[in-house]
Amino acid sequence: MEYNKREQAVLVLNDGTVFYGRSVGIRGTAYGEICFNTGMTGYQEVFTDPSYFGQIMLSTTAHIGNYGVNEEEVDSDGIKIAGLVCKNFSFYHSRPKSSSNLLEYFEKQNLIAISDVDTRALTAYIRDNGAMNAIISTDGTSVEDLKEKLETVPSMEGLELSSKVSTKEAYYFGNENATYKVSALDLGIKTNILRCLAERDCYVKVFPYNASFEDLMSFNPDGIFLSNGPGDPQALADLGIVGVVEQVLDSGKPVFGICLGHQLIGLSQGVHTYKMFSGHRGVNHPVMNLNSGKGEITSQNHGFAIIKEELDNHLTLELSHVHLNDGTVAGMKMKNKDVFSVQYHPESSPGPHDSRYLFDDFVANIQKYKRA
Ligand SMILES: NC(=O)CC[C@H](N)C(=O)O
Numbered sequence: 576m577e578y579n580k581r582e583q584a585v586l587v588l589n590d591g592t593v594f595y596g597r598s599v600g601i602r603g604t605a606y607g608e609i610c611f612n613t614g615m616t617g618y619q620e621v622f623t624d625p626s627y628f629g630q631i632m633l634s635t636t637a638h639i640g641n642y643g644v645n646e647e648e649v650d651s652d653g654i655k656i657a658g659l660v661c662k663n664f665s666f667y668h669s670r671p672k673s674s675s676n677l678l679e680y681f682e683k684q685n686l687i688a689i690s691d692v693d694t695r696a697l698t699a700y701i702r703d704n705g706a707m708n709a710i711i712s713t714d715g716t717s718v719e720d721l722k723e724k725l726e727t728v729p730s731m732e733g734l735e736l737s738s739k740v741s742t743k744e745a746y747y748f749g750n751e752n753a754t755y756k757v758s759a760l761d762l763g764i765k766t767n768i769l770r771c772l773a774e775r776d777c778y779v780k781v782f783p784y785n786a787s788f789e790d791l792m793s794f795n796p797d798g799i800f801l802s803n804g805p806g807d808p809q810a811l812a813d814l815g816i817v818g819v820v821e822q823v824l825d826s827g828k829p830v831f832g833i834c835l836g837h838q839l840i841g842l843s844q845g846v847h848t849y850k851m852f853s854g855h856r857g858v859n860h861p862v863m864n865l866n867s868g869k870g871e872i873t874s875q876n877h878g879f880a881i882i883k884e885e886l887d888n889h890l891t892l893e894l895s896h897v898h899l900n901d902g903t904v905a906g907m908k909m910k911n912k913d914v915f916s917v918q919y920h921p922e923s924s925p926g927p928h929d930s931r932y933l934f935d936d937f938v939a940n941i942q943k944y945k946r947a
Contacts, residue, residue: 598713600688605658613857617925625763643673736806749773763804801836832916874926
């Protein structure tokens, strides 16, 4: 359909603020927490990242869709965001490696999306007013009805969402003749993490979020990986998963945690998480590695974080990486164990590869463990 013939669409924020645009997905309404991602490229990886489940994605980059869709550039089995808000949506794309255009992809995957929104104003508004729920509608529902619906949408704080995106059955990833074996707890794992492990000679068995410690050990792993994922980490911990994490840390095997996995390691050691005023989502977040003294530009996607002060003089944990924009906890390690975790995304899909060394460090810990 011609661009200027697309139906009018509307976005309503929790506080009643309204923005208008045009529908560039299917007809309907979608709701969730609205969050902005500042990455200029990598939209398909972002849309399929399970950590975004339940969130309406606001893309600050001015163009979405211009390089189409490539079936290989996914981080899970399909789109995970609840809806999309963007400025210019491209109905035409140009790229030899693309298999279709973004509109067809949205239609196939049932995504509700609106374009032609003043995304600069909207981003500034959310940045100044903090994380909030929103609803977008492309089917003509009145603003009054949308406001009413919005009142019933739960806050992200207190929401457990790993159960909605985790695998139902355990599965294997990589080459079964690889040198190392890793058990991964899937709390909403991004496929590129599995690729990064497989590339480093690891054969991975991926377990559902509610796997027991015994399940994870049944693979006789040389190391354990705790994944990223959506929702409030405390709500997931309350399901009892924090007890499994504690057993994993006590096992003496090397452990690596990313994002939600990192937050769970903290919760298992008695430190707390909090909901950030405005999360970190993009591909240019500066982080300092306190051990090497080097900076790294990282890919990030989180709305919760570890309370930094609680790491001061902590019995078992110490700070290893700091976010240079706001000083928040970007990474930590256990004092007497080969256990470390980061709040950001070293698999960087999308994003710069500065932090891929963390996968090498994990494998080095695995080698050390196997030698001992
Ligand atoms: N990428 C992630 O794992 C996100 C973790 C958690 N859901 C947060 O928003 O902080």
